[in-house]
Amino acid sequence: MWEKTMPINEVRELRGKTNIFLGVGAIEKIFDIAKEIKEKGIDKVAIVTGKSSYVKCGAWHYIEKALKENHIEFVLYNKVTPNPLSTQVDGATKMARELGAKAVIGIGGGSPIDTAKSVAIMTLYPEYTTADLYEYNFIPTKSLPVIAINTTHGTGTEADRFAVVSVLEDGKEYKPAIAYDFSYPMYSIDDPKLMVSLPKSQTAYTSIDAINHVVEACTTAVTTPYAVMLAKETVRLMAKYLPNALENGEDLEARYYLTYASTIAGICFDNGMLHLTHALEHPLSAIKPDLAHGLGLAMLLPAVVRNIYSARPEVLADVLSPIVPELKGTKEEAEKAANGVREWLEKVGVKETLTDLGFKEEHIEKLVELVFTTPSLDLLLGCSPIPPTKELVEKVYRESL
Template sequence: MYEQKFAPERAKPIVAINTTHGTGTEVDRFAVASILEKEYKPAIAYDCIYPTFSIDDPELTKTLPEKQSIYTSLDALNHVTEASTTVLTNSLSINLARDTVELIAEYLPKVIEEPENLETRYFLMYASMIAGVSFDNGMLHLTHALEHPLSAVKPDLPHGLGLAMLLPAVVKYTYKVKPQILAYIYQPIIPGLKGISDEAEEVAAKLEQWIFELGVKEKLADVGFSEEDIPKLVKLAFETPVLDLLLNSAPMNVDKELVKTIYSESMKPYN
């Protein structure tokens, strides 16, 4: 199924009980699996796997470790960054994206101070849920298409950390073509943007700074990747089943050169 050899039309009823605040999968039609021997981490999207019932209870996230708390919220931040800038985006995805960023900007720093604060966990879980609706309607593009090869090659790499390391470079190139939308949704993190393409480098650097201030300071070179891995990662981004759909949803023409550049710029910090 994950290699697109057949498409399911029906599924058993799914009851989703969420234990993180990142995936959004309790409200969407997506699922992900790793095929370790092929170094593939494909996604599937079928209407029949929408959960029949979902439970988002912040109580269940109170003991989520600090790093996973941050990584999962950064996953949600990536979901909306991408969903609001695909070729399929729409005002629902964009406005849910803005709400998501507002909540994450306010509550994510608080979860580090007070991990058991239920109000903080509630709003991070709510942010992740609406981010799920945002990308179920708007789709995803570059950070997810480029992260899946990273955590397929290194299965211990948390998805949210992989995304966090790639996000500044992806935003730099996305901002050049979608400056107004990104200036609008990122206002709670980077206030005062004009929404013009020339700000792309500044936005990438400030976003990286914000991620670093959350304590996530790693870049690809820090987790064991080097320039020599880039050709394989580029190949996987284009060859892993379904990831090409994400690449084609990006707001710019994505060729191997751009993917290579993003991996390369994500090796070390901009700042």
């Protein structure tokens, strides 16, 4: 295959609305980025990240050095958790405002980068809270520049305009999303070397997140041929290289192509949007904030495939062929496709069901309610290839128990 001809140690630039540096050693591009932003007058930045992985993966060594060499002041907020909270964004925003930050750097996976995108907006709107932003109590029109240092291969947030933050204040259990054209990162770094320390579980969960992005994006009511093309390549690369990364986490070739696949999956759903799996997962991790997003998606995916297959059999047969071979693209194959997806998930070590995670029959009513009341999820439901009724949502949850 052509992948063997690609020099993964040469950093190449992927141009789109975000300029992405991809390759082993891409983290060193932070020196060029720091120099450039200083020349543009950005001399103060807020850094948003998790508790320790930004140091353990090696990214911080380069970032701190680049900022100090270019005399860029910074504050560090390192309290972001998986499924980040609006209150964490508020805390980081307070630090950014006190410094007078002119840009925001996010270091990590989807949670820190989404938090960075949110801080970049909220710094410019001191009269509002992050909960106001995610509950659509105001519509922003501007943002500080964002630089994304990506350390996982799953979310695609380094390449798109989306951000997700949980609002758990005042008894709420919301996990909404926002998407604005000014929220694309200015620069992103995708360096597979930063991902070799990802544990097996996170390697699988983040990759499954990317699989879900494209299975949804290529089957929405607004999908495009471009989204279908990106979906096919994402699934092919994930199917080929995820087993290698699970076997040997330091396999840089595997990490490289999983990172690339995740990035184009982000571009895929930036174009084709998402629908049921993400709309139904957000309430799961709102109720259980410690639930890994990719695991939540994995538990729902077979049931979603089963229920939407008859509406998009030709597309799904083609896109899923690397993990579910011999699908012919006929409506009658829904059960075969769903079972094939479940079997593939089990092969990569993900066997859990909603019941295993503590969800029970009595939780379904609350979950269904959250699907239809969480701000922004109506936009995902509106992209569903089949009518997104409460009966359908309940059915998917029940089949996933």
